[in-house]
Every structure is written in C-alpha cells, then in structure tokens.
Amino acid sequence: MRIALAQFNPVVGDIAGNTSAILRLAEAARQGGAAMLLTPELALTGYPPEDLLLRDSFYAAVEKALDQLLEVDGITLVIGHPARIGAERFNAATVLRDGNRLGQYHKMLLPNSEVFDECRYFTPGAAPLVVEVEGVRVGVLICEDVWHVEPAAEAAEAGAQCLVALNASPFHHDKIDARQQVARYRVEETGLPLAYVNLTGGQDELVFDGASFALNRAGEVAVQLPAYDDALGWVDYADGDFVAGEQAALPSRVESVYRALVVGVRDYIGKNGFPGALLGLSGGIDSALTLAVAVDALGADKVHAVMMPSPYTADISLIDSRDMVARLGAPYDELAISPMYDAFEATLAPLFAGRPVDTTEENLQSRIRGVLLMALSNKTGKLVLTTGNKSEMTTGYATLYGDMAGGFAVLKDVAKTLVYELSRWRNTVSEVIPERIITRAPSAELRPDQKDQDSLPEYEVLDAIMQRYVEQNRSADEIIAEGFPEADVRKVVRLLKINEYKRRQAPVGPRITQRAFGRDWRYPITNRFS
Structure with missing residues (x-):
C-alpha cells in the first residue's frame, strides 16, 4: 500500500x-x-x-x-x-x-x-x-x-x-x-x-x-x-x-529560523493581498536583517526601503544603507526629518519651557519617521514592516507610535544575539549585509554618541535573562542564583513589567520560540505581583 x-x-x-x-x-x-x-x-x-x-x-x-x-x-x-x-x-x-x-x-x-x-x-x-x-x-x-x-x-x-x-x-x-x-x-x-x-x-x-x-x-x-x-x-x-x-x-537551527521569518513575511503580505512592503532603514543591524528577509520573501521590486536621517544619524549609517540596497536592488529613498523635527520643537517650545531635554525629544524623531512610513503605506498600499527585536520588546526599548508603528513585526520574537547569528548566516548565502553593519556597536542614533548599552545590559546578558524569565518562566531569584548580576536581572524584570502596555499595541510577528509575545504571552497590564 x-x-x-x-x-x-x-x-x-x-x-x-x-x-x-x-x-x-x-x-x-x-x-x-x-x-x-x-x-x-x-x-x-x-x-x-x-x-x-x-x-x-x-x-x-x-x-x-x-x-x-x-x-x-x-x-x-x-x-x-x-x-x-x-x-x-x-x-x-x-x-x-x-x-x-x-x-x-x-x-x-x-x-x-x-x-x-x-x-x-x-x-x-x-x-x-x-x-x-x-x-x-x-x-x-x-x-x-x-x-x-x-x-x-x-x-x-x-x-x-x-x-x-x-x-x-x-x-x-x-x-x-x-x-x-x-x-x-x-x-x-x-x-x-x-x-x-x-x-x-x-x-x-x-x-x-x-x-x-x-x-x-x-x-x-x-x-x-x-x-x-x-x-x-x-x-x-x-x-x-x-x-x-x-x-x-x-535545515540547520539558524537557517530554519531565517526561513521561518521569510515564510511569515511572504504569507502575511501575500495572503492579505498587500502589493509589497515598506520599512525604515537605519544603517543598523535590525533593519538590515529585516530588509534581507523581506527581499528574500517578496522580491526586491516589492520592498521599498526608506532612510530618514536626523541630525544624530552618522555618515556611516547612510553609507552602509546605500551599500546594502545597492547589493539587494531594492527601491530606496532618503527623507531628512530635520525640518519636521524643528517644526515640532518650535510648536512645543512654549509648553516645554523650563523642562530639561529627555527621551521626549528622542521619541519625537522616531514618531516623525513612523508618520512618514504610514503616509507612504496609505498612498501605495504597501505594508510597513517594523524592525524591533524581542530584546527591545522585552525592555520597552522602542517608541510607541514611532518605530513600533506598522503592520508586521518581522523580528518580534528574535533576540538581539540571534539577530547577529541570522545576519552572519544570511551572508554565507550571499553577502548582502555590509560587514560594518554587523560589527559596529548598536545605536538608536536619537542623541549624540548614543549606544544601546548606555541604557541596557550587554545583549548576551539581557537575552539570557529574557530567555529564562520569559520563555522558561523562571523567577528572578532563580536567575540570580545562576550567577547573573542581580542589578541586571531586577532591571530587566522591572522593564518587562512596566512595558506590557506597549507590547499589547505592537504588530503581530512570526513566532520562532516556545514563548512569543502575543498569543503565547498573556500578562495583565495592571499587575502588582512581583
């Protein structure tokens, strides 16, 4: 038979x-x-x-x-x-x-x-x-x-x-x-x-x-x-x-994750009838990997990358972004946000008088970029792909209505350390991500000389804590007992808790772990348990 x-x-x-x-x-x-x-x-x-x-x-x-x-x-x-x-x-x-x-x-x-x-x-x-x-x-x-x-x-x-x-x-x-x-x-x-x-x-x-x-x-x-x-x-x-x-x-473990991301993007865009995708390209590794996945899923002609430099965007970010889209052949535009940022600051100046500069001004830049991408999405029908990773979603290192604005979060369940593994693996197939994007220190580039590790633990430590607390349901005390720095563990757990309201408003994205934010993760926003 x-x-x-x-x-x-x-x-x-x-x-x-x-x-x-x-x-x-x-x-x-x-x-x-x-x-x-x-x-x-x-x-x-x-x-x-x-x-x-x-x-x-x-x-x-x-x-x-x-x-x-x-x-x-x-x-x-x-x-x-x-x-x-x-x-x-x-x-x-x-x-x-x-x-x-x-x-x-x-x-x-x-x-x-x-x-x-x-x-x-x-x-x-x-x-x-x-x-x-x-x-x-x-x-x-x-x-x-x-x-x-x-x-x-x-x-x-x-x-x-x-x-x-x-x-x-x-x-x-x-x-x-x-x-x-x-x-x-x-x-x-x-x-x-x-x-x-x-x-x-x-x-x-x-x-x-x-x-x-x-x-x-x-x-x-x-x-x-x-x-x-x-x-x-x-x-x-x-x-x-x-x-x-x-x-x-x-496929190997890393290739399998990459292919899962490609299938997730391909079918979310295709089955829902979108003509293509848009994303903000920053010169950083998250948006670079997202662009590579989108092009592999949809074809270069259906993926529009937009670079939106601010006064804090490094020249190498522009150079590397131009290099990458040239390698992939994707449509690309640059839209400077300085004029809009200046207009917002001028409008808000009377209300901000006497208050110090803080993350408000950083978030303004991100939200301007979100507005531009959503306007292009409305005009073309293409879906905006967000580029934030799971480490950022865990700690709230993302801007609501800014870089979180979009329809599909490609890296939502991908830890930052895995972002690097996936990028290196993709370059073994063909070298589409410039090496400097992979090796330079990650930065949101929203203030002078900003680095992610100014605000967060080293990603190797952060991701290990996140994996244990989020994906394995281990307690903070158990994680500390393993030898992780107590200050880092307490910080990650606190950030996870206070940013639940952000994650509830994030786009869906492909699940690649046993505990992804979304269907797997159902924690109350109003929550005093510690």
Missing part, C-alpha cells in the same frame, strides 16, 4: 481554494499509485480558524466541500476539517472513498497551552478510528494525540497495523526533532510504524514548517519531506512496515 503525504499551505477560511488544492493533490497521488492521501489537520479550513468555528455558515461550507471530495474515485482520502454534531464541535478527520464516508475520527486530546486554544471550540473525541485500505488496517490520529500514550494505544488495540497522523504543528526552535522524538515513543509503545503529515506556510503569527515524515517499526526515519516547501511525499507499506524512501535534507 502506498500513502501520499499532502504537505501543503492552505489559507484560513478559503474553503473553496483549499478544496481545489486537495483535489489537485488527490489526482497527483492517484496517478502516483497511492491508495491513500493523507492531508494535514483542518486542511479544509486552514489552521487555526479561531472564532470562524463559532459560525453556522462555516460548517455548511465545510460540508459542501466534503460532498465535492466524495466525488473523487480510485483513492482513499483522509481529510482534516472541523465537524459539528448537534451542539458539539470536533476537530475531525473524515475518511472518504469512491462516494462513501468510511468513518470520522474526532481528535481525543485538545491542546490548550502556548498558542493553542482548542478547548474554547472543540469537544474531545472518545473513540479510535481504524479503516482498512488495500487490506491494511490504518489507525487515524490528529496532532496532539501523538504527544500522549492513550490515542495511539487505543488505535493499536482496535487492530491498527500502522498509524497515520494529521498535524498543524507550528514551528519553534528544535520543533522538528521534538516531533520525531514523540512519534518515536508511540512507535516503540505500539510496535506500529507511523506516518506524520504537517502543514506549511504562515498564518498571522504562526509559521508551519512542513518537514513531514514516516517512522518504521524500529523508530527510524523511513521518509523525510523537506522543511517549509510544499511537497507530495510517498510512504510505501510492505511486509508490516514502512519502506525506506525520500530523505530530504533538513
């Missing part, structure tokens, strides 16, 4: 378009000799459909699509979709063959942590589903079911000879290894080979990295599909096991 793994990129809510994609994949699978086509979790609707699941018309459209797929002959289809039975809703997989519905499986275990919120929508299933295809009994699982013992065990007890799993498993660091390890546990426990198909593409903050696979009964990777790319893969079952097949190479 041959199983086809349909690793593809559905669009949330585009049920007709997703159905057409599945029909094309089904025909290609049938032509390739497959007896079964396995689609990802909620493939008909895209994942996650969120509150679309509360609309009656949504289920009517799903049923219409299933009726259309029933017309497919000559191959068994396993279709991921939401189902409603009476007052209950289920995360389901329906098995179709030659006009017949052979069975429907309901996901037993509903994730309700990190970015997942399935208990809000679905009722857990209560029974396994085993269907026979060309004499082979196939047990069906959905995503979270693979991460626990019981669903696979119940399928085995019901007579399954192999397991197949439909998944919408979003990317974060080391996720591919984690998926394969938990699948290996299920293989070891049941003695059954397991085929695992995953989505590709970006959906708001989430990026789905594909990397579908099949494990044989020894827990070895029999088939490995590529990461991030759509693919139709083949898994052959013979003599009670999966046979060795395609072995796509998987």
Whole structure:
C-alpha cells in the first residue's frame, strides 16, 4: 500500500481554494499509485480558524466541500476539517472513498497551552478510528494525540497495523526533532510504524514548517519531506512496515529560523493581498536583517526601503544603507526629518519651557519617521514592516507610535544575539549585509554618541535573562542564583513589567520560540505581583 503525504499551505477560511488544492493533490497521488492521501489537520479550513468555528455558515461550507471530495474515485482520502454534531464541535478527520464516508475520527486530546486554544471550540473525541485500505488496517490520529500514550494505544488495540497522523504543528526552535522524538515513543509503545503529515506556510503569527515524515517499526526515519516547501511525499507499506524512501535534507537551527521569518513575511503580505512592503532603514543591524528577509520573501521590486536621517544619524549609517540596497536592488529613498523635527520643537517650545531635554525629544524623531512610513503605506498600499527585536520588546526599548508603528513585526520574537547569528548566516548565502553593519556597536542614533548599552545590559546578558524569565518562566531569584548580576536581572524584570502596555499595541510577528509575545504571552497590564 502506498500513502501520499499532502504537505501543503492552505489559507484560513478559503474553503473553496483549499478544496481545489486537495483535489489537485488527490489526482497527483492517484496517478502516483497511492491508495491513500493523507492531508494535514483542518486542511479544509486552514489552521487555526479561531472564532470562524463559532459560525453556522462555516460548517455548511465545510460540508459542501466534503460532498465535492466524495466525488473523487480510485483513492482513499483522509481529510482534516472541523465537524459539528448537534451542539458539539470536533476537530475531525473524515475518511472518504469512491462516494462513501468510511468513518470520522474526532481528535481525543485538545491542546490548550502556548498558542493553542482548542478547548474554547472543540469537544474531545472518545473513540479510535481504524479503516482498512488495500487490506491494511490504518489507525487515524490528529496532532496532539501523538504527544500522549492513550490515542495511539487505543488505535493499536482496535487492530491498527500502522498509524497515520494529521498535524498543524507550528514551528519553534528544535520543533522538528521534538516531533520525531514523540512519534518515536508511540512507535516503540505500539510496535506500529507511523506516518506524520504537517502543514506549511504562515498564518498571522504562526509559521508551519512542513518537514513531514514516516517512522518504521524500529523508530527510524523511513521518509523525510523537506522543511517549509510544499511537497507530495510517498510512504510505501510492505511486509508490516514502512519502506525506506525520500530523505530530504533538513535545515540547520539558524537557517530554519531565517526561513521561518521569510515564510511569515511572504504569507502575511501575500495572503492579505498587500502589493509589497515598506520599512525604515537605519544603517543598523535590525533593519538590515529585516530588509534581507523581506527581499528574500517578496522580491526586491516589492520592498521599498526608506532612510530618514536626523541630525544624530552618522555618515556611516547612510553609507552602509546605500551599500546594502545597492547589493539587494531594492527601491530606496532618503527623507531628512530635520525640518519636521524643528517644526515640532518650535510648536512645543512654549509648553516645554523650563523642562530639561529627555527621551521626549528622542521619541519625537522616531514618531516623525513612523508618520512618514504610514503616509507612504496609505498612498501605495504597501505594508510597513517594523524592525524591533524581542530584546527591545522585552525592555520597552522602542517608541510607541514611532518605530513600533506598522503592520508586521518581522523580528518580534528574535533576540538581539540571534539577530547577529541570522545576519552572519544570511551572508554565507550571499553577502548582502555590509560587514560594518554587523560589527559596529548598536545605536538608536536619537542623541549624540548614543549606544544601546548606555541604557541596557550587554545583549548576551539581557537575552539570557529574557530567555529564562520569559520563555522558561523562571523567577528572578532563580536567575540570580545562576550567577547573573542581580542589578541586571531586577532591571530587566522591572522593564518587562512596566512595558506590557506597549507590547499589547505592537504588530503581530512570526513566532520562532516556545514563548512569543502575543498569543503565547498573556500578562495583565495592571499587575502588582512581583
């Protein structure tokens, strides 16, 4: 028996378009000799459909699509979709063959942590589903079911000879290894080979990295599909096991993050119908990396870089920005903000009289730049990409309605130290980021001789504290006990707390860690716990 793994990129809510994609994949699978086509979790609707699941018309459209797929002959289809039975809703997989519905499986275990919120929508299933295809009994699982013992065990007890799993498993660091390890546990426990198909593409903050696979009964990777790319893969079952097949190479950790950012930008811009992107280029490493990602995602002609120098902008920032856009071939303009800054200062002078110069004047510069970028966005329809990183989002080292103004925050979940790693990796592909941008000390250039480390701990220290406190839920005392300077730990935690209101107003951005600001992070703004 041959199983086809349909690793593809559905669009949330585009049920007709997703159905057409599945029909094309089904025909290609049938032509390739497959007896079964396995689609990802909620493939008909895209994942996650969120509150679309509360609309009656949504289920009517799903049923219409299933009726259309029933017309497919000559191959068994396993279709991921939401189902409603009476007052209950289920995360389901329906098995179709030659006009017949052979069975429907309901996901037993509903994730309700990190970015997942399935208990809000679905009722857990209560029974396994085993269907026979060309004499082979196939047990069906959905995503979270693979991460626990019981669903696979119940399928085995019901007579399954192999397991197949439909998944919408979003990317974060080391996720591919984690998926394969938990699948290996299920293989070891049941003695059954397991085929695992995953989505590709970006959906708001989430990026789905594909990397579908099949494990044989020894827990070895029999088939490995590529990461991030759509693919139709083949898994052959013979003599009670999966046979060795395609072995796509998987990206390194840093390359995987870079590609996730590219997919996130590409699909957020493309699926939402924007004609391109705008960003403010500063001569610093964050905006340089953002520009490189945007050009790789969209093509140079669709990315407009704008340099907006102030009296504090160094000459090398202008030189390096011009150098980089020349290397990439992206459209580029320079708009000096000094006249506008002078006008603001003159207007505010009577109200600021007797008050010292402080961050107010720095923020004015940033907000002028935000106004200019948003004006260009309104005029051209292009989306503004913000360039702030996770270290800055943690500490509030960003200006609300200034450099935070935009539609998509490319580096929102990328720590500053990782920004450097990603930039160096991108230059191994082709040297698009001038070396001086990578090696010079980071600065917002909003006052004379300003450096980031005037206000913040060294980024290696800051990022280590942030990772432990934000991503691992460690306490300040635990982090101090590890040997981190107490003053730095207390400062980072205090800045994190008082800047929650800023993060609530930040654009969405691609998630690349297990704890990103946004869907993962739900802290109260008004909060006296310490």
